[in-house]
Amino acid sequence: MGQTKNVFRLLLLTFGMFGFGFGLVPLYDIFCDITGLNGKVTGPTFSSYDEELETRTMKVTFVTLNNKNMPWGFKSDAPQMKIETGKDYLMNFTFTNTTTEPMVAQAIPSVSPGRGAKYFHKTECFCFEQQYLAAGESITIPVKFIIDPEIPNDISSLALGYTLFDVTEQFAYK
Amino acid sequence: MSAVIESHHDDHHHGPAKGFSRWLYTTNHKDIGSLYLWFSFIMLFVGGAMAMVIRAELFEPGSQIVSPEFYNQMVTNHGLIMVFGVIMPAFVGLANWMIPMQIGAPDMALPRLNNLSFWILPAAFGVLLSTFLMEGGAPNFGWTFYAPLSTEYAPPTVTFFIFAVHIMGASSIMGSINIITTILNMRAPGMTLMKMPLFVWSWLITAYLLIAVMPVLAGAVTMMLMDIHFGTSFFSAAGGGDPVLFQHVFWFFGHPEVYIMILPAFGIVSHIIETFSRKPIFGYSSMVYAIASIALLSFVVWAHHMFTVGMPIAGELFFMYSTMLIAIPTGVKVFNWLSTMFKGSLTFETPMLFAIAFVALFTIGGLSGLMLAIAPADFQYHDTYFVVAHFHYVLVPGALFSIVAAVYYWLPKWTGYMYDEVLGKTHFWLSFISVNLTFFPMHFVGLAGMPRRIPDYAMQFADYNMIVSVGAFLFGLSQLLFLFNVLKCVYYGKSATAEVWEGAKGKGLEWTVDSPAPYHTFETSPDLTNPQTNN
Ligand code: HEM
Numbered sequence: 282m283g284q285t286k287n288v289f290r291l292l293l294l295t296f297g298m299f300g301f302g303f304g305l306v307p308l309y310d311i312f313c314d315i316t317g318l319n320g321k322v323t324g325p326t327f328s329s330y331d332e333e334l335e336t337r338t339m340k341v342t343f344v345t346l347n348n349k350n351m352p353w354g355f356k357s358d359a360p361q362m363k364i365e366t367g368k369d370y371l372m373n374f375t376f377t378n379t380t381t382e383p384m385v386a387q388a389i390p391s392v393s394p395g396r397g398a399k400y401f402h403k404t405e406c407f408c409f410e411q412q413y414l415a416a417g418e419s420i421t422i423p424v425k426f427i428i429d430p431e432i433p434n435d436i437s438s439l440a441l442g443y444t445l446f447d448v449t450e451q452f453a454y455k
Numbered sequence: 456m457s458a459v460i461e462s463h464h465d466d467h468h469h470g471p472a473k474g475f476s477r478w479l480y481t482t483n484h485k486d487i488g489s490l491y492l493w494f495s496f497i498m499l500f501v502g503g504a505m506a507m508v509i510r511a512e513l514f515e516p517g518s519q520i521v522s523p524e525f526y527n528q529m530v531t532n533h534g535l536i537m538v539f540g541v542i543m544p545a546f547v548g549l550a551n552w553m554i555p556m557q558i559g560a561p562d563m564a565l566p567r568l569n570n571l572s573f574w575i576l577p578a579a580f581g582v583l584l585s586t587f588l589m590e591g592g593a594p595n596f597g598w599t600f601y602a603p604l605s606t607e608y609a610p611p612t613v614t615f616f617i618f619a620v621h622i623m624g625a626s627s628i629m630g631s632i633n634i635i636t637t638i639l640n641m642r643a644p645g646m647t648l649m650k651m652p653l654f655v656w657s658w659l660i661t662a663y664l665l666i667a668v669m670p671v672l673a674g675a676v677t678m679m680l681m682d683i684h685f686g687t688s689f690f691s692a693a694g695g696g697d698p699v700l701f702q703h704v705f706w707f708f709g710h711p712e713v714y715i716m717i718l719p720a721f722g723i724v725s726h727i728i729e730t731f732s733r734k735p736i737f738g739y740s741s742m743v744y745a746i747a748s749i750a751l752l753s754f755v756v757w758a759h760h761m762f763t764v765g766m767p768i769a770g771e772l773f774f775m776y777s778t779m780l781i782a783i784p785t786g787v788k789v790f791n792w793l794s795t796m797f798k799g800s801l802t803f804e805t806p807m808l809f810a811i812a813f814v815a816l817f818t819i820g821g822l823s824g825l826m827l828a829i830a831p832a833d834f835q836y837h838d839t840y841f842v843v844a845h846f847h848y849v850l851v852p853g854a855l856f857s858i859v860a861a862v863y864y865w866l867p868k869w870t871g872y873m874y875d876e877v878l879g880k881t882h883f884w885l886s887f888i889s890v891n892l893t894f895f896p897m898h899f900v901g902l903a904g905m906p907r908r909i910p911d912y913a914m915q916f917a918d919y920n921m922i923v924s925v926g927a928f929l930f931g932l933s934q935l936l937f938l939f940n941v942l943k944c945v946y947y948g949k950s951a952t953a954e955v956w957e958g959a960k961g962k963g964l965e966w967t968v969d970s971p972a973p974y975h976t977f978e979t980s981p982d983l984t985n986p987q988t989n990n
Pocket residue numbers: 599713714716717759760778779781782785820821822823824825827828829833836837838842845846849850853854
């Protein structure tokens with residue numbers, strides 16, 4: 282009878298779809314990476330661009346946010362800078378652990394408008410790693426970046442936002 | 456020789472066992488169907504009581520009766536119970552009762568699995584409801600349980616919620632495997648796929664949808680569990696995850712889920728309309744193809760629930776158009792129901808009244824759905840009472856009315872007694888008026904900007920909200936009449952004939968057996984290969 286075979290197939294489908302649910306996680310990341318959607322920023326690798334391309338000036342705004350009850354101080358040296366596309370720039374960010382406990386933090390970047398994210402190349406960023414600060418300690422770390430000259434002309438300014446998360450607890454797991 | 460035949464005879468025609476153990480150990484599809492239906496009926500009153508609390512709180516602006524925290528628990532559990540505890544089990548109950556009888560099979564293909572898939576369901580809801588007694592209170596993050604509300608900010612009872620969802624999912628999946636296997640393997644000879652009753656077709660497709668998406672839901676809650684207890688960061692941005700991912704996974708399940716709650720209704724309503732129009736259903740094969748295409752499309756529209764999360768324009772457009780595409784097969788179905796009624800010799804018994812109301816009011820829900828599908832407009836409508844109006848129109852006078860219609864339609868076959876027609880019609884008219892009184896004004900307050908899931912509102916919404924609450928109380932009370940009518944039918948009803956409805960014999964195999972349907976039917980399958988017997 283085909284019955285056992287049917288049941289077997291349906292069970293297979295069930296487990297397959299359970300796997301697919303988890304498969305959505307990497308798929309989602311890959312999709313965002315390829316399209317630059319969601320303001321997800323590409324990694325430090327930056328292949329050189331066409332030198333012939335015209336450069337132009339534009340504005341970059343820096344936004345620093347603390348998540349939930351994150352008590353740290355978190356600031357950029359300047360709220361904004363004028364830049365020229367295709368050139369290297371640097372902006373300093375200062376972290377201060379204002380508490381009396383050692384803590385671990387993680388900054389998560391986001392670029393808006395999302396369409397501009399894939400033209401925002403960071404060659405050095407604290408967001409690639411977690412920050413450990415002892416009680417009361419303070420540290421200044423630079424972000425180095427280049428804006429790709431191929432960025433569409435209708436984008437006249439970009440905002441680089443960082444949200445600072447307290448990951449002390451998660452850190453304890455590792 | 457005769458002794459052998461005798462014992463054989465006994466073996467197959469024993470009646471049900473007595474007492475509680477009959478229900479606990481039963482593997483009979485009719486018993487299990489009744490269990491599902493009664494369970495769903497009880498949960499309707501549990502979830503309904505929560506709705507009454509919500510409407511009492513919203514009767515007037517200001518904080519009236521319950522705390523905002525408790526209000527959130529009411530909204531969440533009302534949604535969860537109505538979706539997973541009422542609509543879905545009721546359809547599974549109807550499937551258990553009717554599918555074997557409609558395809559000429561003696562029982563479900565996997566009777567013991569059937570028993571298990573029912574009995575874990577009360578366990579799941581026991582777990583869910585027990586959280587009301589625990590510290591931190593019941594789940595309060597909405598039936599859509601978006602992360603991080605349901606992870607970082609959730610009450611400690613969220614773990615019980617996750618466990619309950621896992622059990623409900625397992626129950627649905629086992630039920631679906633059973634239904635598909637029954638339909639594919641146990642049809643009477645001669646009943647080809649394209650001769651199957653539409654209720655069977657709708658359930659075949661629904662069961663596939665369930666198997667495709669319930670595991671994804673299980674995956675979503677498993678990821679939540681891991682984020683909460685095992686330090687992963689699927690949905691936590693701090694660890695490199697993304698809360699928006701939760702919404703994608705949830706709605707990949709969630710949108711097909713809403714069709715799971717409506718496709719069987721399409722089947723039921725088709726049967727009722729053809730019976731009381733005394734005509735065969737118009738466009739049978741287009742009905743089948745419409746159900747199938749709705750099911751397929753339902754996998755590529757999920758992000759219409761997420762227009763405001765910050766999708767790129769291409770995504771907005773894709774999900775807007777794919778969603779609108781669904782209106783086409785849905786329109787085909789509505790057209791076919793109207794054509795079936797056109798020039799039919801109509802009578803308006805209670806099931807027919809509910810079925811006609813279904814067609815009219817479900818269409819209103821479909822139209823507001825279409826409005827919500829317009830991405831730029833949805834930025835205004837999203838998370839307002841307009842959405843609440845939309846999904847209640849498709850789920851209450853939609854899915855729920857179809858279930859009520861099905862109960863009135865098949866109750867005489869199940870019990871052998873007629874329900875009280877006057878009471879039935881009273882129940883219908885009270886429900887019809889109050890359901891519109893409840894949900895229609897929600898469109899207005901929604902368009903004017905009243906947000907959903909908030910226990911208080913601005914003064915300007917006061918009048919409409921009072922009307923809505925009055926409608927809701929009336930609707931709630933009317934359902935007690937339904938319960939009364941069912942009980943009256945079971946205990947004091949007049950005997951029903953085998954055919955029950957005039958001309959029903961030609962409308963399906965279930966009308967060829969006695970009323971009440973014997974405990975075992977179609978032990979030898981009817982032969983439908985001969986066109987003469989094939990009605
Ligand atoms: C023509 C068919 C339909 C269309 C175009 C449609 C469209 C939509 C859209 C765009 C939304 C999202 C609104 C928002 O959150 O801003 C929505 C929500 C919803 N729809 Fe539909 N819909 C349709 C049919 C149905 C059916 C048949 C059901 C169920 C039986 C249903 C149940 C729901 C539910 C439950 C929600 C709200 C979920 C939530 O956020 O809690 N819809 N619909």
